[in-house]
Amino acid sequence: MVQIVRRLFTKRESEVAEEEARARGDYVEYFTEEATSEFRHQVLDLINDLSDELRRNFEKEIGSILVREYGVPFLVGPNLIPEDDFRTFVLKRAKADQIMDIIHITMDLTERSYGSYKAYLTLVRTVSIRLRENKMAYDLVDGQIVRKKSQELHAAVVQPALTLLHGRKRFSEVERQYQDGLKELSEGHWGDAVTDANAAVELALRIVLGYEQGQLPSLLGEARKKGYFGQAQERSLRRAVDGFSALSEIRNSQGDAHGNTTDEATAWLCIHWAGALIVYIVQRDEDLNFSR
Template sequence: MFILPPSNREGNPYTELRDFFLGAAKAETCLDVVELAFRAIDRLTRTIDYMNRRGYDERADEAIEDLNIRFKENAVGYQYIDGEIVRVDSELIHAEAVKPALRLLNTKEYAGPHQEFLSAYEHYREGKNKEALNDCLKAFESTMKAICDKRGWTYKPGDTAKALIDVIYSEGLVPAFWQNQFASLRGLLESSIPTGRNKQSGHGQGSTPTTVPDHLTAYMLHMTASTLVFLTKAEQSLP
């Protein structure tokens, strides 16, 4: 057991958490408290044993929806999704790319890239932009590996993004007529996420520390989300 400050003795857990939240000096700490509380709601209350009342799933969903509405109403710029509070820079991109990507990856086959993509957003929220870019590339590569595993396509364990793209193209994930019409698609896949990561965070920075700006990190996160949606939906469309 532990006691949250400013409490100095064991008491009511609700009061203890409330006082800790209200006394937090940093916004990041407040977000951590909210994330922890709603993770408990999301994962621990979805059973009739919790309150011996029916409709437990609906109540948990309503609580999460209410939180996200309050975030939006107060222009906080965050949303609770899949057990994490993620930073939202564009409502349109969030709705059309980020949420679909998380939803499509939230399966057993894509557990690895799902975790890596969430980790990228967690790092972004914490201001760890280099780590966020690294996780973007991991999620991109892991998604392609997961598709290969699901389809029985051969690749080498150490294959990087370029080699994995070669595999999914040769196996017809992108139809041949699309490959011809959209020659730039391959170039985009090969250069966008890997290049951004390699240039900004993938190698030693030398004597002068490098800084990855927020707007670039947001761009790479959104591009990664769009790419993951494209790849997973392309796989779903295969016979």
């Protein structure tokens, strides 16, 4: 079975030392996009534990999926049996984002396995801990791996947006669209991420306003008229609301349909803007409906 992650003395001491360094004002790296040897072995051990518990050859299954999806005849070399090819790939060859592919496939296979609910929950918890303790620039949010650049923004914007949307059937398409944006970010498709962020906000606004169509600037204007940003005549939030129209402008000039000219920082800005605005819109809509 999947082994419980243990809080070893050396790990606790390392965390204490880092906190003391931060308190002194010393630079401490928060995230890394390099998969260490320790992390690679932890991932492989996790897969082997699942293979034993669920009685499946996960190494062979995951390797087969990777070969097919990457469009290659093998992962490392033609003279290796599939299991050795996969193990060597994990330990020696795979880049960090490819390790994330492996984790994603492992979670998907586990979730779909018969009688695997307990194993899946343990897997989710273990992956989250391993990502955090290895300072990987990735996180697990509602079963999906996402890239994170700022712990503060990630915790304050991305997680609340996904948590708020999850389980609200009315906004299921908004959740899917926002998830698509995060997926595009993790794959380095900056223009696509901008487009998805803009589309998620537009969709959320159409739902609360009851509109079939409309683009972001006009939808924000309508939402303001209907009291979603305070009284229509008030100007306290007007500049902030109008500022979000820049999301549409970026999409129109730099999104995937307009040459994909944006960069990673701008894509993250759009994702964070969209997440913050979606949280506000959904919560405000529920408050307004409750008071009516």
